[in-house]
Amino acid sequence: MTRKVILDNLGITMHGTSTITQKGQVAIPKEIRDFFNLKASDKLHFSVENNKIVAEPVISVKEMRGFIKTKKVLSKKEMKKIIRDAVLEKYANRS
Numbered sequence: 001m002t003r004k005v006i007l008d009n010l011g012i013t014m015h016g017t018s019t020i021t022q023k024g025q026v027a028i029p030k031e032i033r034d035f036f037n038l039k040a041s042d043k044l045h046f047s048v049e050n051n052k053i054v055a056e057p058v059i060s061v062k063e064m065r066g067f068i069k070t071k072k073v074l075s076k077k078e079m080k081k082i083i084r085d086a087v088l089e090k091y092a093n094r095s
Contacts, residue, residue, distance in 0.1 A: 028055075 016029025028038060036057050038044075043058040074082070 014029070014031050014035065016032055018026040018029065020026050032038075038057060043060075044055045045058050047054045047056075
């Protein structure tokens with residue numbers, strides 16, 4: 001059965017089919033990998049929403065560099081707290 005990937009904010013729909021291996025692995029269709037610029041070793045976050053499996057690319061702390069604009073010099077502990085709070089807020093609003 002073909003499953004649809006719907007990118008809510010962009011109104012884009014992509015289709016792809018993948019088979020689950022005996023190890024529980026699946027291949028992400030090339031069109032979707034290319035759209036999200038996913039490469040080998042990238043991480044995905046899986047969740048279940050409205051009886052659907054949702055996979056979202058995980059943004060690394062390295063990729064978040066420059067997200068926080070401030071003239072104040074922050075400690076690593078302060079930066080981690082700001083990032084953690086932002087991630088928690090982002091996923092809390094998805095219900």
